[in-house]
Amino acid sequence: MIPARMAPHEARVSGCYAELDAVEVALFVTCLTDTFFPRVGEAVVRVLRHFGCRVEFPEGQTCCGQPAFNSGFDAEAAALARRMIPVFEPYEQVVTPSASCATMVKTHFPELLADEARWREAAARLAAKTYEFTTFLREKLDVDIGAHLSFDEPVTFHFPCHAREAYGPDDLHNWLAGGKQADLCVPEHSDLCCGFGGLFAVDYPEISGPMLADRLEDLAASGARLVICNEGGCTLSLAGGAHRRGLPLRFKHVAECLAESLGLMEPER
Amino acid sequence: MNADRSEPRASARAAMAAFIDALRRRLRDFESRASLPQELEQTVRQVVASDDLPTRFTQAATSVGLEVHPASPTDWMDLIGDILRKHDAHSVVVQLDTDSPLGKRAATELGNRLTADGFAPTTALDDETLFSADAAITSVAAAIAETGTIVCTSGPGLARGASLLPPVHVAIVQTSQLVPDQCDYFDQLAGQAGLPANINLITGPSKTADIEGILVTGVHGPRHVHVVLVSP
Amino acid sequence: MSTPTAFRQRVCEAVADERVVRAVHLATWHKMEARAESMRQLRDPEAIRELAAQIKQHTLENLPHYLEQFVAQVERSGGCVHFAADADTARRIICDIAAAHGTKLAVKAKSMTSEEIHLNDALEAAGVRTVETDLGEFIVQIDHDRPSHIVTPIIHKDRQQIARALVRETGCEYTEDAEELTAIARRYLRDIFRRCDLGITGVNFGVAESGTLCICTNEGNGRMSSTRPRVHVALMGIEKLVPRLRDLPVFLKLLARSSTGQPLTVYTTLVTGPKRVDDPDGPEELHVVLLDNGRSELLTGEFAEVLRCIRCGACLNACPVYRNIGGHAYGSVYPGPIGSLVTPLLQGLDEHAELPRASSLCGACQVVCPVKIDIPGLLVRLRVRTRRSQPLLKRAAIRLWKWMMKSPTRYAWVQWCLSRLLPDCRDGWSRGGPGPLGAWTHCRDLPIPPKQSFRKLWRERLSDER
Structure with missing residues (x-):
């Protein structure tokens, strides 16, 4: 057993490996990081693993649609939101190295799909479990x-x-x-x-x-x-x-x- | 007032009323979400009554460019003479509210004293006098410690121009007139039956930074504002 | 390539004027520092901003009630209230008041609302000489220029230009000393104040419960204009109301801090009706002109919160776009982030469709807004409304891009193309190219993406490593 107040990386140090895989994380790498800065994606994976996470990379992911959204092309952005939500549906938590894309998912997906009964709840679920990388380290893994x-x-x-x-x-x-x-x-x-x-x-x-x-x-x-x-x-x-x-x-x-x-x-x- | 202006006034009223009605119809189905906050003070207040108000006032006033002169009931007239001499002021408007804590006879006494000291005091408040006077000495309605603000109001015998037109303004403030915070002053106003037509919260000498951001005082109002702060 | 729009032309001219760009940089950074320092004096700046936003929002949502109360109180105190549905009506009302008093010379305190309705032109056309009395606005007027900032109108001018304008207008001796220049303007305007018969001011806050007008100025132009002339005309937008006198400290503690970093403007003038019988001076008549001009249309829609604006100018000072293009490029009375909302909303989206798009949405404006208007969020909402008027090619490109992004295979193909087909101009960096590539590399190079994207890296190496 990991003591309740023990942070996952402390658990790693104390050798409770069995419990570590309990922290499952899907990486939302974002299109820019994927294309231009693969090393950042690699670093995120290694750091998350170091602090005790099991990292998955859903390969169906592409772009969250933020460029379209910010330009006022709501329909196009919503289409990409509807595509992205099921890609991450199976995972407990989603982590992304980009705060900007995190905001797109956390704030704007629910706005875009607010009038679509089919998508509203799924959008809210994704919003609630998506974390910007440093926020996830601090809040979920208790990392200083x-x-x-x-x-x-x-x-x-x-x-x-x-x-x-x-x-x-x-x-x-x-x-x-x-x-x-x-x-x-x-x-x-x-x-x-x-x-x-x-x-x-x-x-x-x-x-x-x-x-x-x-x-x-x-x-x-x-x-x-x-x-x-x-x-x-x-x-x-x-x-x-x-x-x-x-x-x-x-x-x-x-x-x-x-x-x-x-x-x-x-x-x- | 001309009788023939009552007709435009009636039509102005009708136009306003029609607009408000239309607005009400427009908002009828609109659900208001924001309630009017009742508790403002605990967020807004910066200075409390138990603070050292004269010190707070002096700090704040000095930082906005008012010159504060601590005085006692026996030496405030001397100080005023010194200030006037410093600015080479000769013609001086004296406008002391008879209701101010200085007392009813203060204006006469100050006038006599200034005359004896070689100044030319006047209680006239006409255009000619106000535009040409070298300085004005006024009482205040209140002063706010938080911001170093002096408050001058209009009223019987109280011209708006006195604290505005002459290049030097000397305000006499009694420490008993200090309120801690803007909250206190506006609460006081809200509780008052009927406001004066004109209230001026004066926080510093008239100033501008329109020319390349350089601070210059004395644009339209006084260039120098002195506060003689009289403690009992 | 289509010809650049008027807006783009103004932008290009503005960014090329190094003197103005430098001046605006210095002035806005200076004011931002002053703002930050003065906000720290507040016990809880965040909570006061929240209060201010809530009070304004509440007032707007209950505007009929507060308007009614305000009108009744102004009339009780002896003032006369006029309603102007649009700019034209407002101009007519004020010109009529001037005519009824045989006005030849009017003075005006600084008022953005009067700029909005282009009041001066109307008064001049009616034979009323109208003199701006805020130093900056006065310089703008005598130099036949336009203000470029809502608080400091001549932020774009240097003292040589100011000196030349004053010499031309007043016949004074040329000087570049700011104090002397100010003294020259003071003397000149004093004479105007003595002779004028009508004073026009704006209103910062109208207090519903007492019918009080709160006018904030630093120079005293608001005081002069509401004290000297026999008639005082106060022009205010219907959104300027606050319910109670005790709401004023909430706003007063924010307004000057946000604007210039002062704890309070030098003169905070509270006007409740015209001169009383026993008052030695003051205007015999007070006319309050309430202006709608498109505001009420916004009340029930998604843009209602722009009406919370108290015109402090903080968003202009915070905005990196404003800092670089200055106020004139916006082509409107209200420049800067709030102007990019207010101008299209009040004056028509079609003519001003570009303004909401000329923003990086960095949100610096929102951080400083004393009434917490979600400026970037609303800019995006306005962009939604203008998406159909975007160039056909751009709309098609976005649709194509969406189609590409809808499939991981097509997405990977785009990655492949970028990593292999971009021209390598220098050690792995690309420059130039058609359309968006050319625009992107106008001022920066583009790194050619590595051949191994993250997803390839994942598949080849990372996924199996434990």
Whole structure:
């Protein structure tokens, strides 16, 4: 028996492996992470396994439909919601490395399907069991994120706007500051959009560009070269902007930092 | 008032009433969800009665650019003279509410004293006087410790222009007039039978930052506002 | 390629004007810092915002009741209430009041609502010289410019431009000193105040239980305009009501903090009726003009909460889009995030369909809104209403994309294409391309996805590792 108040990763340490597989998690990797940042998906899997989860990857998953939803194409977004819900129906819990996609599932799926009796409850069920990665670690696995991080170079961060539902800029700041040998270089504005905004970046590159420039200026001025950013969309935008400008910035998801700090993955240089 | 203006007034009333009726019909089937919060104070209040109100007031007032001069019942007139001299003020409007805790004779006494000191005090409140005076000395209806606010109202013998038009405003505040928080002042107003036509909560000298964000005082109202804070 | 829209043209001009962009950046960041600092003085800022939102929402949902009460109280205190269903009626009512008093010279305090109905033009056409008395608005007026921020209208101007405008208008000596420039405007406007016969102000809050108008200004233009002239006309949107006097502290503690970071505006003026018999000064007549102009249409719909807005301007200061394009690009009296809602809602979605789309939905506006309007959420709702007017190609592309995403096989095929067919311009990064690719890489490169996607990685390696 695991004592009631024992966290699953403590159980692992104490050797109660039999109970560990009880925490079953389906990974909702998101289309951007799947396509552009597979290493983030790998890190999430390894960290979740490390803390005692059995991870499944339902291969039927594609995109949650957020780009369509944010552009006002409700019907298209709803179609993808109806497709995605059954894919995750069999699992107890769903974890995703993207707070933005988590919000899509948790908040907007139920809104989109509110008038469809057939889907309303299923949408609510999925919403209730879906977690953003760090929220799942903290709330379901009782993991103190900062305590497991260590860095061997100065680090800064980009707070993704859509993470606000899951955690605040201060939380991100505190996790990183709590890491071993952390030399945290706080950007001048701890909470500033990178200019991505889904189709906005494609609709209005004239506006998105200067916004991206503002954010990169902050990050470049922070003094660190390693930027922690937990959102694939933001990273795609920021890394692309940094590459265009020749800025020596590298971007990592906190899951990658955790996996490296815990010795679950080789550090990427 | 002209008699021929009663007709437009009647039609204005009718238009308003018709609109409200139409709005009521529109909202008839609309379910109101937000109730009117009754308990505001515990969320809103920042300063309580047991706080050191003169200190709170002085801190807040100073931080918004009011100059606060602590005074006693025996030296407040001296202080006013010093302030006026500092600004080279000569013609001075004196507007003290006879109902203020300073007492009915305060205005006369202050006037005599200022005359004796070589100033030209006046109690006239006409345009010419208010627009040309170097300074105005007024009583206040209340003062709010939370924000460092002084409250001037209109009323018999109380011109709105006195605290507005001259470039220097000296307000005499008795510590007994201090209320802790805005909540207290508005509660007081709500309990009052009939409000003055004009109440001004004054929190600092007239200011602007319209030009490149640079703070400049004395745009339309007084550039210098002094508070003589009289403790018993 | 179609010709760029007027909005896009304005945006391109705005982002290219480095001086203005820099000025707006500095000013908005400065105000955001001041706001944050002053909000910390409140015991529980979150709870006060919640209260403010609830009071406003309640008032809106019960507007007929509170309007009736307000009207009765204004009349009891000796004021006259007029109702204007639209901008045209409001202009006519105010011009009639001016004509009835033979007004030649009117002064105006800062009022967004009067901008909304383009009041000055109407008064000028009726032969009434109307002088703006807020310093910023005055500069805008004499320089034949437009305000670019709802609180600080000349956020886009530098002092050289301001100095030149003042020299031209007043014949003063050229100076770039902000104090001297202000003093010049003060002297000039003092003369106007002495001679004017009508004063026009906006209203920040109308108190239903007492018929009191609450007008907040820092310079004193609201006080001057409601004190000096014989007639005071107060123009207010019907949504400006609050039920009780004791509701005012809730809003006053938020308004100036959100706006400029002050604990309270310098002058918070409470007007209850015209001058009383024994008052030495003050206006003999008070006219309150209540403006609908599309507001009541919104009351029962999904956009009702925009009517909670108290016009503090915090969302403009917080918005990274506003910071980069400034106020003029929006092409409307109300710029910024709230403007992107209010403008299409009050003035027509067709002409302003682009505004709700010109946002990254970052939500910085929502974080600072004192009445907790879900600005990004409502922007999305407005986008829903304009989806049909989106370019055919875009609609088709979204439908095609949806079809691709509906099948894991097609989805994997898209991944395969991206990882193999994107042109490699430099060490694994792509640039340029048709349509969305070109737009995306306008200001950033696109990494070419690794050939091994996560799902391949899972299948090949990760799923079996334990």
